[in-house]
Structures are given as C-alpha cells and as structure tokens.
Amino acid sequence: MEYKLNFSVNKQPVDLLVEPHQTLLEILRDNLFLIGTKDGCGTGDCGSCTVLVDGEPVCACLMLAVEAEGQEVTTVEGLVTDSELHAVQKALIANGGVQCGFCTPGVLLSSVALLTRNPQPSEVEIREALAGNLCRCTGYDKIVRAVQEATKELEHA
Amino acid sequence: MNRFDYLSPRNLAEALQMLSVRPEAIPLAGGTDILVQMKERSRHIEALLSLKRVPELHQYSLNGTLTLGSALTVGQIAAKQEIQRDYTALAIGSGLIGSVQIRNMATLGGNLCNAAPSADTAPPLLVLGAEVVIASHQGERVVPLETFFLEPGRTILQPTELVKEIVLSKSHTRTGSFYIRHTPRAGMDIAVVGVAAAITLNTNEIILNARLALGAAAPVPMRAVQAEALLPGHRLTDELLREVGKTASQEAEPIDDLRASAEYRRHLVNILTQRALRGAMAKAKSNQGYQE
Incomplete structure (x- = not known):
C-alpha cells in the first residue's frame, strides 16, 4: 500500500506517494534525484547519509520516508543560496x-x-x-x- | 527490507487499540535498532506501529518526580540541564549512545525495549530507581525496571503492550550518580562493560544509601546488590572501594564474546565500579542545598 507523503525538501514543498519500506535516503536519491546525500553503510554507522530533519542531523538511511510527513528536510543541495556556497x-x-x-x-x-x-x-x-x-x-x-x-x-x- | 504494513496512530488510545487488533505489529520509535535488524539480519516484520505522532509518549515533566515519555530521544534527555544535575548517570549514559545523528533518532523506550545487555541507559536508570509504566488497551501497570528485562533482546512486555513512560523518584540533597563504560573506541561503540552508581550522603559525608548497576556484565542489566550492601554507614575509603569493586566483579555473570572475554569483563566491573562510585561521590558532595 502506498502512502501520501507531504513534506518539504530544501524549502520546497514535496508531495509524493511512497511505500512504507522506502527510507528517506531512497526517496531523496531515487525519486527526487538529490544524489548529494550518499548511501554508505545503510546502518547508521558512517554518517554519509546525514540530512537535517527540522534542523537536526539524522541518518536518512534509518528513517522511513513516511515518517518525514510534515517535516522540513535539508540536504547538501539546500546549503547553496543564490549560487553562493555556504x-x-x-x-x-x-x-x-x-x-x-x-x-x-x-x-x-x-x-x-x-x-x-x-x-x-x-x-x-x-x-x-x-x-x-x-x-x-x-x-x-x-x-x-x-x-x-x-x-x-x-x-x- | 521486507514489505510490511505501516500503522500510524495519532494518540495513545488509538495506538493501543491498533496493537490489540494487530499484536504482531512491532512498535517503531527511533528505528535505529529495528531498521538495522530488518536490513542486516533480515528480521521479518508483518507490521510497524509508528510512535512518532503519539503525543502522550513524548511528554516530559519534572514535578517532584521526573516523568520521561518513552519516545523522547536520548539526545533530548542528555541535553536537559536538570537531568545533568540531578540524574547525572542518565544524562551521561544517554549522551554516550551512538553519534549526534543516532541520538537525535534513538529513544529512551527503544533503548530499553531492545533489551541489549549493553544498553547505556539501563544501568543509570537502575541506580536511579526507575519504574516503567506499561500500557495496553486493558489499562496500565507499573513495574520496577529491575523486573523488566528477561534475557538479551527480550522483556516482560506482552505483544499488546507499549512502554508509555519511565518514572524516576525525586532527587534528594547530597545525592549524586554517575555512569562510566569501557569501549575500545572513544565514540560510536558498544559498551564492553558499563557501570552506574548512585550515592546519598549524610551531612558528615557518611554513605546513607548506595546503588550499583552493571551493563554487559550479565544476560540482562543488573543491580550489584551484594556490592551495594557494603557501603551504607561508611565513608568511601580506598580500601572500601577495592572491596566493593571486587564484590561487584564476583557478582557479575559475564560471557566471552567477540568484544571481550568474561575474565576481562570481571576486571572491568571491578575497576569501573570504583570509578563510578568516585564519580557519584563527587556529585553527591556538590549537590548541596537545593531541593527538599
């Protein structure tokens, strides 16, 4: 069964259907093509999938995408403002x-x-x-x- | 990961109702253990019951007693100044788990329900006299944390039950607690052994009350009651510390595994018990004159 997911990614509202087993990392990379977030160990040890959820760093590989409902996600792509690096x-x-x-x-x-x-x-x-x-x-x-x-x-x- | 149903209750009553209908559903809090088990060890799960949007499980109140909702993250707990001051061992243990990222996800209830012998919040909560409030659709029951763990990975929770909150009694003057663990690496590691201590002193710095608890030193986190019993009525001398450390190491029931031999774990229990007591003593001496 698919679930409707509404959340924001790099200040843009995002609205899509996800399966419960899909992680936030999979959705960011495979559905939204934000491949700056890396898939390293997949088990929360290496931190290469780190994104901010409501401003706090979490491992996107250990978070189900459905759990991001209503939250603000920031990826590395969101650090650049007006073509200016952070x-x-x-x-x-x-x-x-x-x-x-x-x-x-x-x-x-x-x-x-x-x-x-x-x-x-x-x-x-x-x-x-x-x-x-x-x-x-x-x-x-x-x-x-x-x-x-x-x-x-x-x-x- | 296998395919599973995702249940997303909006309050505690709804969560307990769903669990009574789908007792095979596994509660999902931070997910830092369960998702790893599903990915790495192919743990098959029929349904996950998400606790993220159950407000009752995110409550925090310090009103004489300290009530910690089971879905509070260990990062939130480690950051509370009043926990650092009055329930020091818990702040230390919570702050040692994983990394910043993991602490922003992992919850207190999850750390306990996963029932790892090495859970870093368990020895602190044992010395702080924690009680576990367990809820099901039929009502609530309250049990001391000491009776909560059955064996590695297993607790007394029935399939239709959830841990609602952890309750700690009021912290008294001249009481201090401390937690220390040994890991080969400075961070991102699992305790080879962890020891928590809590001490209450009288005005002459004589020990009135003391508790010790050991992690990764037995199949479940345990109180070291024989070692504790040596402390009341005495000052914490070097000689007494050695005696208590030795007794605790004899009480422990460690195993040999890839992280350490049983013999080394007994040695660690001895040394870390002494250090935890020194830490708790320093805290107890500095906790003068507030509360009560």
Whole structure:
C-alpha cells in the first residue's frame, strides 16, 4: 500500500506517494534525484547519509520516508543560496577538507547544524559533533580546521 | 527490507487499540535498532506501529518526580540541564549512545525495549530507581525496571503492550550518580562493560544509601546488590572501594564474546565500579542545598 507523503525538501514543498519500506535516503536519491546525500553503510554507522530533519542531523538511511510527513528536510543541495556556497563549503575547499568527497555532504550538514546551535564551538565540540561522520581518507584535522575557519567567517558575516 | 504494513496512530488510545487488533505489529520509535535488524539480519516484520505522532509518549515533566515519555530521544534527555544535575548517570549514559545523528533518532523506550545487555541507559536508570509504566488497551501497570528485562533482546512486555513512560523518584540533597563504560573506541561503540552508581550522603559525608548497576556484565542489566550492601554507614575509603569493586566483579555473570572475554569483563566491573562510585561521590558532595 502506498502512502501520501507531504513534506518539504530544501524549502520546497514535496508531495509524493511512497511505500512504507522506502527510507528517506531512497526517496531523496531515487525519486527526487538529490544524489548529494550518499548511501554508505545503510546502518547508521558512517554518517554519509546525514540530512537535517527540522534542523537536526539524522541518518536518512534509518528513517522511513513516511515518517518525514510534515517535516522540513535539508540536504547538501539546500546549503547553496543564490549560487553562493555556504561558508562551511568554502572553508572545506580552502583547507583541503575534501578528499574523495563521499563523507563531505554529511560532514557539511553536521557542521551546519552545530554552528546553528552553537556559533562558537570549541575543537572538542566540533569533533563531538562530527563523531558520526566517518572519513576513510582520514582527513579529520583539515575538516576540523575548516569548521573553525567557517566559524570566524560566519562571525564576521 | 521486507514489505510490511505501516500503522500510524495519532494518540495513545488509538495506538493501543491498533496493537490489540494487530499484536504482531512491532512498535517503531527511533528505528535505529529495528531498521538495522530488518536490513542486516533480515528480521521479518508483518507490521510497524509508528510512535512518532503519539503525543502522550513524548511528554516530559519534572514535578517532584521526573516523568520521561518513552519516545523522547536520548539526545533530548542528555541535553536537559536538570537531568545533568540531578540524574547525572542518565544524562551521561544517554549522551554516550551512538553519534549526534543516532541520538537525535534513538529513544529512551527503544533503548530499553531492545533489551541489549549493553544498553547505556539501563544501568543509570537502575541506580536511579526507575519504574516503567506499561500500557495496553486493558489499562496500565507499573513495574520496577529491575523486573523488566528477561534475557538479551527480550522483556516482560506482552505483544499488546507499549512502554508509555519511565518514572524516576525525586532527587534528594547530597545525592549524586554517575555512569562510566569501557569501549575500545572513544565514540560510536558498544559498551564492553558499563557501570552506574548512585550515592546519598549524610551531612558528615557518611554513605546513607548506595546503588550499583552493571551493563554487559550479565544476560540482562543488573543491580550489584551484594556490592551495594557494603557501603551504607561508611565513608568511601580506598580500601572500601577495592572491596566493593571486587564484590561487584564476583557478582557479575559475564560471557566471552567477540568484544571481550568474561575474565576481562570481571576486571572491568571491578575497576569501573570504583570509578563510578568516585564519580557519584563527587556529585553527591556538590549537590548541596537545593531541593527538599
């Protein structure tokens, strides 16, 4: 049986039919073609499927799409405004925080959620917020430095 | 994942009614355990009963007693300042589960109902004297958490029952609690052993009351009652700590598995019991003069 799902993705209202077994990740990638959100482990360990639901990071692979009814979902595609990259995106590029790029969308959304909640995080707080985003290129230091730089950038903005 | 029916009740009465008609339906809270079981271990599910839109299960109240709706996320619980202060062990345990993403999804009720021996909220709730309010279409019953777990993955819940909320008694002056676990990695890991302690002191810093609980040290989370019994009437000396740690390690019933040997787990129970007690003691000393 299909269910009608009304929710918002990157501030756009979305209205579609979904099967209960479809995850939010599947709907984002396969129905809405928002392939910035990555399908890594599928079991909530790696964080590459991280999206924001009502502003909070969650693993889209462990959330049934039907459960997103009425909620606001933000994916990496939603971070760009007027063709301008988000400060964290710019800082990741400038600091070499992107290697293979597979973890990057999840890293971005976890970082943006952190900075929204806590505009001046300590290094420990940044590492804690990113603990659920595994980078197998192991470039964590550069990622942390990028988030620190974005913090300064946003402060001046 | 297999195909399943999705039931989405809008209130508790509707949820319990649906469950009485479809007792094979499995309650879905955060989904961080159940979806993994369906994907990885091909657990076959006929129907999921979503608890997301059942407002009664999301309630939070601190009114003398602390009432925690079963569908509150562990992230919400870990972030509450009054829980950090007065029910410290629970805030610590909740804050250690998974990652930020997982804590934004995983619920208190789910952590308990999944009944993993290593559940990080279980030892804290055991030392805090938690009671579980269980609801079905026929009414409610209240049981102490100690009687809730039967074996790994199994609780006393009947198929038509849900955990509605967890109730903790009022926190008293000069009471402190603490939780500590051992994991090979700093985060995103499962406790090899976890120990919670709660202590109430008198004005002379003599222990009036103490509770200890062990996770991943037996088939179900357990109180270490023999070790606890050594504490009342005494000051927490190094000698007493060693004695209590040793007793707790003898009381534990650990197994050998891929994470650790039983012998190593007993050693961890000994050491972590002492550290948890020190942590609870420090908290109890600092919790002066409010409430009561």
